[in-house]
Amino acid sequence: xxxxxxxxxxxxxxxxxxxxxxxxxxxxxxxxxxxxxxxxxxxxxxxxxxxxxxxxxxxxxxxxxxxxxxxxxxxxxxxxxxxxxxxxxxxxxxxxxxxxxxxxxxxxxxxxxxxxxxxxxxxxxxxxxxxxxxxxxxxxxxxxxxxxxxxxxxxxxxxxxxxxxxxxxxxxxxxxxxxxxxxxxxxxxxxxxxxxxxxxxxxxxxxxxxxxxxxxxxxxxxxxxxxxxxxxxxxxxxxxxxxxxxxxxxxxxxxxxxxxxxxxxxxxxxxxxxxxxxxxxxxxxxxxxxxxxxxxxxxxxxxxxxxxxxxxxxxxxxxxxxxxxxxxxxxxxxxxxxxxxxxxxxxxxxxxxxxxxxxxxxxxxxxxxxxxxxxxxxxxxxxxxxxxxxxxxxxxxxxxxxxxxxxxxxxxxxxxxxxxxxxxxxxxxxxxxxxxxxxxxx
Ligand SMILES: CC(=O)NC[C@H]1N[C@@H](C)[C@@H](O)[C@@H](O)[C@@H]1O
Numbered sequence: 001x002x003x004x005x006x007x008x009x010x011x012x013x014x015x016x017x018x019x020x021x022x023x024x025x026x027x028x029x030x031x032x033x034x035x036x037x038x039x040x041x042x043x044x045x046x047x048x049x050x051x052x053x054x055x056x057x058x059x060x061x062x063x064x065x066x067x068x069x070x071x072x073x074x075x076x077x078x079x080x081x082x083x084x085x086x087x088x089x090x091x092x093x094x095x096x097x098x099x100x101x102x103x104x105x106x107x108x109x110x111x112x113x114x115x116x117x118x119x120x121x122x123x124x125x126x127x128x129x130x131x132x133x134x135x136x137x138x139x140x141x142x143x144x145x146x147x148x149x150x151x152x153x154x155x156x157x158x159x160x161x162x163x164x165x166x167x168x169x170x171x172x173x174x175x176x177x178x179x180x181x182x183x184x185x186x187x188x189x190x191x192x193x194x195x196x197x198x199x200x201x202x203x204x205x206x207x208x209x210x211x212x213x214x215x216x217x218x219x220x221x222x223x224x225x226x227x228x229x230x231x232x233x234x235x236x237x238x239x240x241x242x243x244x245x246x247x248x249x250x251x252x253x254x255x256x257x258x259x260x261x262x263x264x265x266x267x268x269x270x271x272x273x274x275x276x277x278x279x280x281x282x283x284x285x286x287x288x289x290x291x292x293x294x295x296x297x298x299x300x301x302x303x304x305x306x307x308x309x310x311x312x313x314x315x316x317x318x319x320x321x322x323x324x325x326x327x328x329x330x331x332x333x334x335x336x337x338x339x340x341x342x343x344x345x346x347x348x349x350x351x352x353x354x355x356x357x358x359x360x361x362x363x364x365x366x367x368x369x370x371x372x373x374x375x376x377x378x379x380x381x382x383x384x385x386x387x388x389x390x391x392x393x394x395x396x397x398x399x400x401x402x403x404x405x406x407x408x409x410x411x412x413x414x415x416x417x418x419x420x421x422x423x424x425x426x427x428x429x430x431x432x433x434x435x436x437x438x439x440x441x442x
Pocket of ligand 1: 222
């Protein structure tokens, strides 16, 4: 008999992070919307690298912020809009250009599976207020306008048919259909972006309809929760957990509640003692940005490093893709997903369903980095920075014998008083980070 939650903080605070979420380690974030049509933002900074002040909001690298980037009336996106579309061309005028004519949700889901992802999170309503599902509370949605399909419903079915979990993103506190003064700095709006009871009711009803229609395994709220309905939060969470027993939520609920905490690019803190999730795009944007070609995206080695470093620190990686308006995924993004999947085919045993090891990451000389994960008593050692075909690496404080997850490598182990000395033959740089399994090594 599954636990029944009541609408009280005492009750929902008993909720624990479900094992499936901790074990999944790698998910795909999808930002797809009207903003995918102009697909424009300047390539400036990673979130968290600079202050989110006027300079940030007038040079916003997030292409999904296009509405605000033209609403501020200055900066590269505004100038681009005036030059390319003219000052009388509104954001909503892009809607008929979002046709999704080549969209095949099953192909997306197959790609995510091949990438080694175990869950997906789709934007159902981003800050522009456009709904990627047939909401009962607004006609500003993708069944009535633009693609004229239930994007959320079709993708949810395809993702689940490929054996992945489906999560939904909702912009809880910013909705430019309700409040659209230009945002020049975070404190202007984020704290109280939509300050009406009308919006509080609207957003509560939409979040509940998303839970009831799609039973999302992850409810990924963004920005925050309306102050006017904060007292309703435990009721929503109790309803969500009662409807979706395996449900899990992030930490963007006004700091009042979370199952897992989030980092976004450089913003946010990770504490390995609790479950957290890193989300980022492959470039500086979540929405598709035509200014981000292959050379501007994170490299495959850096992507594999990000996954290993995140997982070894008790995190999940939620890696974003920004599809084009026709429903295709940019080739440079697909290439990276497939490369990650190829690496995970060989090394996934040291990633999926592992937990944090007592061993902390450390350097092993000659620029070699070590990362660790554990699975019951077995220890997995990730070795980054090998360069030669033949390498000798000392793994301090580790005893026993190691086998490599990559069967094309040859590994000999020698126990020394400092730890395990391993000789690795057959390395080449296409292998990126390699993984050794040390039976009973944890
Ligand atoms: C830290 C924060 O509030 N980020 C908001 C940010 N979240 C990203 C996943 C994207 O959806 C951005 O467009 C959004 O502003």
